[in-house]
Amino acid sequence: MTINAFSHNIPEKTFAKLNREGEFTRLAVSPGIINKHYTPAQFQTIAEVVGARGAIKYSASYSILLSIPTIELTTAKRKLEKVGLYIAKQGQIVAMKACDFCDGDKMEAAQITEELYQQLEGLEVPSRICINMNGCASACYNAVYDDIGLVYQKDSFDVYLGAVPMGKHAQAGELFMKKVSVQHIENLLQEIIRVYQERAYQKEPFYKFYKRTKDADFWQTIKCYENSSADSSRV
Ligand code: SF4
16 A cells, blocks of 8 residues: 555646636635534535536645536535535635534634624735634644634633744744633724734735734734723723
8 A cells, every 4th residue: 555645646637737728616615614524415515516527625724625617606606505515705805714613512612703704704805814713722723823813712812913824934823912802802803904904015915914013003002902992891
């Protein structure tokens, strides 16, 4: 047995090869932001919509990449969504991912994750950013290695900013704020996104923006405002 699967399974259907004439579209699908378990019906639908011409590949981002004939895209999306698959939005937007909350056993942060998804996913930003929510201090889905990392513990979040998510200079984000309450986390994230929208250069990645500006007064203002909001809400 060999571990080099390429020795007898050369991928002829990479997206680049399939899409030479632009007739294929790539979709990233998953069972949801939190759920990581596929059903047989979902896999059957994936096989059906990809068909003999398309391709299926798994990725490093908790999703499966489908190459689908563009002409069949509308029908394919409808079928995928009908069996409960989530299709990731593309482009220069805020995207969300999360751990699986221990397969649903540790769901304390699930509701706020859903709310943040409803409010933040899809907001336009200078360069695509990912908010990664992990449901406990184990942070086993590597929240600290995404643009905005949220680590939940006891009704609050530690917030990490500025990770370099990949490449030889990859590194974890810095702890930006500790113990931000569930009640205030959305405001804080809205403020972080707002300063990025307003002050970043065109297409400037978030980690470069944060590194360039992290000593600026506006970050301190955000921290002070959020701290004072939290304090006043405790009175
Ligand atoms: S980060 Fe914590 S809650 Fe989430 S899957 Fe890992 S151990 Fe479970």
